[in-house]
Amino acid sequence: MMNAADRIRLRHEFEELLYHEAWLLDNDKLEEWLELFTDTLRYWAPVRGNLEPGREDLSRPHLLAHFDDDKTSLTLRVKRLRTGAAHAEEPRSRIRHFVSNVQILETDGPARVKVGSNFQVFRSRWEGTEHLFVGCREDWWRRIDNTWRNEERFILLDHNVLENMTVFF
Amino acid sequence: MTDWAHLIDLEKCTVSPRVFVDEEVYRDEQERVFGRCWLYLVHESQLPNPGDFVTHYMGEESVLVCRTASGKIRVFLNSCRHRGTRMCRLDAGNAKAFTCPYHGWTYDNQGRLIGIPQFKEAYYEELNREDWGLIEVPRVESFRGLVFACFDENAQSLDAYLGDMKWYLDLIFNKTKGGMVALPGLHRWNLGGNWKLAAEQFNGDNYHTGAAHESMLKIGLGPANGQFLGDQPWVRDFEAKLDNGHGWINFKIDMAGGVPTPLAQHMERMQSTARQRMTRAQSELVGCVHVGNVFPNFSILTFLGFLTIRVWHPRGPHNMEVYSWGMIEQEAPPEVVEIARKMQILTFSPSGIFEQDDGEMWGNSVKALRGMHRRNFPLNYQMGAGHGRTDPDKPGLIHPPSTEIGIFGVYEQWQALMGGA
Numbered sequence: 001m002m003n004a005a006d007r008i009r010l011r012h013e014f015e016e017l018l019y020h021e022a023w024l025l026d027n028d029k030l031e032e033w034l035e036l037f038t039d040t041l042r043y044w045a046p047v048r049g050n051l052e053p054g055r056e057d058l059s060r061p062h063l064l065a066h067f068d069d070d071k072t073s074l075t076l077r078v079k080r081l082r083t084g085a086a087h088a089e090e091p092r093s094r095i096r097h098f099v100s101n102v103q104i105l106e107t108d109g110p111a112r113v114k115v116g117s118n119f120q121v122f123r124s125r126w127e128g129t130e131h132l133f134v135g136c137r138e139d140w141w142r143r144i145d146n147t148w149r150n151e152e153r154f155i156l157l158d159h160n161v162l163e164n165m166t167v168f169f
Numbered sequence: 170m171t172d173w174a175h176l177i178d179l180e181k182c183t184v185s186p187r188v189f190v191d192e193e194v195y196r197d198e199q200e201r202v203f204g205r206c207w208l209y210l211v212h213e214s215q216l217p218n219p220g221d222f223v224t225h226y227m228g229e230e231s232v233l234v235c236r237t238a239s240g241k242i243r244v245f246l247n248s249c250r251h252r253g254t255r256m257c258r259l260d261a262g263n264a265k266a267f268t269c270p271y272h273g274w275t276y277d278n279q280g281r282l283i284g285i286p287q288f289k290e291a292y293y294e295e296l297n298r299e300d301w302g303l304i305e306v307p308r309v310e311s312f313r314g315l316v317f318a319c320f321d322e323n324a325q326s327l328d329a330y331l332g333d334m335k336w337y338l339d340l341i342f343n344k345t346k347g348g349m350v351a352l353p354g355l356h357r358w359n360l361g362g363n364w365k366l367a368a369e370q371f372n373g374d375n376y377h378t379g380a381a382h383e384s385m386l387k388i389g390l391g392p393a394n395g396q397f398l399g400d401q402p403w404v405r406d407f408e409a410k411l412d413n414g415h416g417w418i419n420f421k422i423d424m425a426g427g428v429p430t431p432l433a434q435h436m437e438r439m440q441s442t443a444r445q446r447m448t449r450a451q452s453e454l455v456g457c458v459h460v461g462n463v464f465p466n467f468s469i470l471t472f473l474g475f476l477t478i479r480v481w482h483p484r485g486p487h488n489m490e491v492y493s494w495g496m497i498e499q500e501a502p503p504e505v506v507e508i509a510r511k512m513q514i515l516t517f518s519p520s521g522i523f524e525q526d527d528g529e530m531w532g533n534s535v536k537a538l539r540g541m542h543r544r545n546f547p548l549n550y551q552m553g554a555g556h557g558r559t560d561p562d563k564p565g566l567i568h569p570p571s572t573e574i575g576i577f578g579v580y581e582q583w584q585a586l587m588g589g590a
């Protein structure tokens with residue numbers, strides 16, 4: 001078990017990391033953003049529904065998702081945005097990520113940490129088509145060569161009906 | 170009601186922008202198109218047990234689809250008879266009865282009013298419950314597990330309505346013994362754009378792929394030869410215009426990066442099963458890319474092992490709400506289901522790298538067409554007009570991609586329904 005001071009230090013470290021990540025996304029440094037993830041990444045955002053309490057079982061096999069990417073397919077998404085022909089992002093949307101409620105959820109030795117955070121992502125397109133995406137993330141970060149790298153990102157979007165999604169979370 | 174026939178010019182093959190942006194046209198369309206045509210609801214595999222229900226839409230009407238104790242599927246307006254409150258607020262579940270949240274009237278899953286609070290004290294037992302059951306959608310029929318409903322009591326049968334489309338739907342839904350089953354979950358998203366722009370694209374717009382999906386070619390996730398056309402025009406690579414406004418696109422491409430081995434093996438197995446189950450002409454087409462639309466707003470698309478089926482719900486002339494499911498052959502091993510599911514999410518979902526660009530186009534069309542001046546100038550649907558042929562091997566009017574023969578069929582059908590006073 002970690003003592004309180006270590007915990008606060010760790011949380012602070014991840015707050016900085018997550019703010020940095022948001023900065024990368026907002027400033028179109030997507031290639032740098034990809035480097036935060038390990039090659040074994042799962043980047044997963046299951047679909048939600050309006051169901052009775054207890055019936056929303058996100059572990060159901062083959063459940064549809066808004067994202068279920070590995071590093072290769074996530075990289076492909078970024079490459080596509082760089083072709084100059086990804087019309088849904090031409091010209092690029094104005095995007096802002098807000099990250100809050102950062103929490104150390106679990107540790108697995110000194111080199112593996114599960115971090116929770118909430119997000120709001122604002123997107124503005126064309127003259128004034130605006131969308132807000134809200135949800136939370138649970139990430140497993142692993143310390144490799146003195147750098148934290150993300151090997152699993154679980155994204156829970158709080159929407160039942162979504163929009164065309166051209167943004168990353 | 171107004172006669173809107175003049176908005177379609179059958180001789181010139183043109184369509185007035187008002188068809189896509191006019192509020193009055195849209196209002197009449199709700200009654201004359203969505204009130205008369207067969208509308209897709211659900212696949213039977215999504216309601217396996219008695220008591221299972223899903224809520225859905227037919228046009229703008231919220232409906233409750235129930236599997237009753239006898240196994241029959243019945244469809245009701247999801248609205249209480251007392252003050253009209255939306256009865257069931259869940260997407261899906263299992264229930265024998267539904268209680269209205271407002272004053273507590275209760276209906277069973279056959280629509281009968283079975284409970285009224287203070288029936289004695291407040292109603293003096295004078296209310297005739299039989300008169301106040303849920304409003305039922307009169308016609309519900311299915312084809313290969315695809316359940317459709319229709320508000321028009323006197324409509325032709327679903328079988329007759331689908332007509333030649335059945336031959337093509339069979340390429341997907343009848344190629345194996347187990348048929349297709351739905352994956353759990355539903356993609357729902359809002360899009361700008363008139364619902365017909367999406368429907369017509371799936372009906373027969375292979376022409377857009379090169380430009381709209383140019384980014385896919387640039388990253389190598391497209392056909393090896395850079396064209397979504399195939400190399401057997403008329404035979405395997407074609408579009409078919411079908412009766413009642415339905416349409417089909419069929420072509421085979423070799424993907425630049427190949428396909429994962431388990432998926433390739435699975436597709437080969439499907440093809441050999443199909444050979445034993447259907448005519449030679451049909452089985453030759455199994456495993457191709459299929460895209461189609463059942464008029465008005467039910468579309469299908471198979472690509473890289475997955476099948477997405479979807480409904481473009483109208484939400485005013487300028488917006489739609491998309492419902493999209495994932496399906497796969499009942500026989501597919503879990504490993505293949507996962508490959509197909511991930512491929513569907515990556516390519517054709519709200520975050521899909523093909524889908525995103527289509528979504529961008531439809532919203533931009535209605536934005537640009539809305540102006541009072543722009544709407545005086547018709548849209549061009551002339552591509553290939555007069556060059557279609559019939560084919561002894563397959564139904565419909567055939568033409569290789571690209572053509573707008575099939576797409577214009579959507580508007581011929583639309584005109585037939587929207588014309589006359």
Ligand code: FES
Nearest residue numbers: 249251252269272
């Ligand atoms: S509105 Fe349903 S009981 Fe009153």
Ligand SMILES: [Fe+2]
Nearest residue numbers: 377381523527
């Ligand atoms: Fe497309």
